[in-house]
Amino acid sequence: MITLRKATSLFLATAIIGAAAVPFAGVIAQDGECPTAQDSYVIGFANLTEDIVFTQLVREGIEGAAAEAGNVEIVLADNRLDGATALANADNFIAQGVDAVIEFQTDEAFGNVIMSRFRREGIPVIAIDIPMPGATFFGADNYTAGLLAGEALAAWANENWEGGADALLVLELPQSGPVPAARMQGMIDGIQDNLETPVAEEAIYLLDSKNTQEESFNVVSDILPSIPDAERILAVTINDGVALGVIAAAEAAGRGEQIMVVGQGADPSGQEEIIKEGSRYLGATGYFPELYGYQIIPAMIDILECRPVAPSVYVNHEFISAENVCEFYGETELLAEFCAE
């Protein structure tokens, strides 16, 4: 299972980014009194779905953080990726008399309805990853996450490729809108601002990864023959899977040594690639879904106890590379052998 060794430090570093910011949710303290403050709390958590690993990790983290806080009881629900289900769950929470709610749901239209119910009941809400009107936002800081990866790749190129590159492949996901776009822009900016000689504009190739490994394999396979003279190729990718596709394509074309890749996510499959000997996957920005809870629960307690909380709380991203992967995931089965050395 995943180590939570870093939990304490993150707990301390819980984002109170703007101390002066007016909270969007919660009740404002007046004259030192705080009507919502209690000795213990019941907090509802409606998860996006229980079917994928990412959200399972989020749930586990929230449960762990609640246990750590000691005075918080979590009531669980599963939104099943469906707005109507989310609304039913919200009504349920209200009926159960929860003190606060953590919502992870996708449907914007239902978001409004759900929030109006909670507002009426005076129940503060933190929304994960997808903003809801009037709720405190908690989620990924996509641009910063991208920037971290870009900077790391630029630093590597400065050291190993004399501060330059012949081509930059950008494996993006144009059809999915602003979130992946912010990541990509962060990565590109991170490289261009830090590389000693920025990559020439015409040597930047925007490629549609379609979010699948085999598509990124295909497009990179297609583009490589058209840059036969490029011997220093940088690639930035939307996630680990796409990064694996890029590396596979370069290796299959016999040009594995000419490419270096960064990505986003640092999933187990990405970690496994990162720690390979002579890996062409420099690393990926971590999103740490398992640690969401350790930021969300304290923030929620702050809201309930009328301490100021920023309207948007962001994940503390870190760039995970072979050097620091053991700090985060050293106790997982996957990395046990590697980190023991």
Place this chain on the structure above:
Amino acid sequence: MTTSVREPRRTTPSSRWAWLRGDRLTTINLVLTFVIICAVFATQSQYFLTIENFLNVGRTLGVVGIVAIGMTLVLVTGGVDLSVGSVAALSGVVTSILWTKSGIPLGLAAVLGLLSGTLVGFLNGYLVAVVRINPLITTLASLSIIRGLAFVMSEGQTNQLNNDAFKFLGRGEIAGLPVSLIIMISLYVIFILVMSYTQFGRNLYAIGGSPDASRLAGISVTRHLLIVYTLCGTLAAFGGLIISSQLASSAPRAAVGLEFTVIAATVLGGTSLAGGKGTLIGTLVGVFILRVLDNGLTQTRISSFYQDVVGGLVLLLAVGFDQIRLKLTDKLGGGRK
């Protein structure tokens, strides 16, 4: 006395061009389309006509090419298999789970991954041929079920399949040619022979042309459909293994939408969705056209959105042109009743 195949055609007076009819003309049109597309790209990108690019196209062709064989067979019988993408993902997931979690040797795990596709194909065939559920509905359901199973088995995770022998399947070369290309071409040769020279192949066309007449001619429609869907599932799983091998990993998300690409290539190659018509040669050219189109458009740095538009247009133009041609020949040839 030996009788050559062409001889009877020569005996009718107006048949100097008769060999050009039907399937052959479709194929020739397609090859011309292919050549024109290549010529256009060659003027746009100096790297398009290089050996390296040729090998690259060959390497990235195998998956769609192999799965399209099964799809052609299924479409010829008048059916369809929408589950090929899911099956391809399942075979990779099964292989990697068995290898990494159960400690089964990779070779055996890969065979079992392949057989998982065989099993799904057989079940599809059973539902279509015996229970008689419409193939569209059957395979739409299995598309969803199998994709779900792939997610459940892998817990949504991408798994590495790092093994040099396994990677050889998708990335290796023999005598300078990509292994997957050699396998694909071999499969085409085998299945082209099967489709044109065996009773089995002939029966598939008959079943697609008229299931009732075929049954009344003494063909076991049920058995043929079972075999065809089983083959299609197996070939889809094999395509999935090649994907896994190329990427050295398996992902439950792999090959999403593969069914569309494969059906597009097959239909582009002249196979009728109504059944009874279609050739593997046509399918092969269709696969080449779609791949080269993507390759060339990527190299000429055209936005991927336009690539989708162009792909759709080429499909419409090629099939539409063929339909118009067929209608004309029918009107002229069949008018004298």
Place this chain on the structure above:
Amino acid sequence: MTALLQMQNISKSFYGVKVLDDVSISLSAGEVLALLGENGAGKSTLIKILNGDYQKDGGSVLIDGQPTEITHPRDAEKLGIRMIYQELHYAPELSVAENLVLGHLPRKSGALKWMVDWPKMREMARDVLTLLNVDIDPAAKMGSLTVVEREIVEIVKAVSRQARIVVMDEPTAALTPPEVRQLFGIIENLRSRGVGIIYISHRLDEIKQIAQRVTVLRDGKHVNTLPISEASDENIVQMMVGRKIEDRLHVRALAKQTSFGETALSIRGLSKADAFEDITLDVRRGEIVGLFGLLGAGHVALTRSLFGVERPDSGQILVDGAPVKIISPQHAKRAGIGFVPLDRKVNGLVLGMSVRKNITLSNWDKLAPLGVFSQGKELANTRAWVERLGIRMAGGVEVETRFLSGGNQQKVVLARWLEAGVKVLLLNEPTWGVDVGARSDIYDQLEALAAEGLAILMVSSDIEEVLNVSHRILTIYKGRITGEYSQAEANQEILLQSAAGGAQ
């Protein structure tokens, strides 16, 4: 008085082949003109030119004496030209009334004009049905009607919208004699209202009843137009085929056969609920047994059961004296039984496949013992059958069977079973929709095949056919055998009576 319709000197070629060569016909109001000719004579092309499906190469079309250009079926529709095809086009799940006004549904007035005015629609339907003296419930579902009722609805539909010229293509092909009379009543009604009718049929007896004049085409040329009173069967047939066929009406010289071989097919007490009951019969080698019954008498279901398409409830089937288990067509085939189905276009042939492939379809024992066949051998066998049965087609054995005429299509189906080497052949209505010349040709072939030892059981509701080719005739009524006659004792009257359940 000017003619309602004149088509003058019409010519049309396909691929440089003249399909119509200087053909002229005329039609007066209130007249039924019979258009005759063998398949390929050019009837369909002429009609399609009238309907705007094809464009003529030369000649002119005059309506009420006015030269008219018909370049699209829309034009024909506007001019009041209506086609009634053999295959009916209707929506089986909708009511008769809805089918009648399909495409012209009456709407409510005012603000509700996007809504269908159902009462008005029913009223309109009832009006047209009464006008034509048709007794069909406008609320009945189309699919629940009999074949003739559907056809009548189709006719009513065609004429309800200002029809002036109605073309009927083989309207009686699927009808029983009483139904034909019903149809003729409608035609008479139309005629009395000044509609001109072009009536295409192969059935000379019907034409004599209904038509005033007859026009015969042959090989794309106009042969003759006669008042019906001057047309005899012999001279019409002679005009159609261009040679004398003296054996059309029960004068076929079926070789007097007295001795046959061993019993090839025996049926013992075969029953199937709601289809047939306790059927017992034998067919010997070399014998053609005709099974005559009216539509729905159970004879079609019987042959389907014998071939394993349907399952009988009880009884036994023996081939060459040995009991055989037949639960699928493959079993029947293995037992040496062949089957020529009722609807060759749906059940007999793969229309999009070539003649060669249709003949060798599923016949691989000789051609491909190991599953891989030799094209040369396949071709040789195919051509042997083409020659033997006289299958005629433009373009050789590679032409798709959908381009063949009905008679030649039927021969392809026959050839397949002969290639398979069957001992027993089950025939269903072998000459349905086949023109006269080809009919007699098929009869000759059947006789020759029987003479070589084939046992043939022929099911037919065409009395002439049964009389012409059967050595022995059985009649079936409501699923039971009601009579057995030698060829010598059978005649039209006896058979009809027996097949209608009357005294034997």
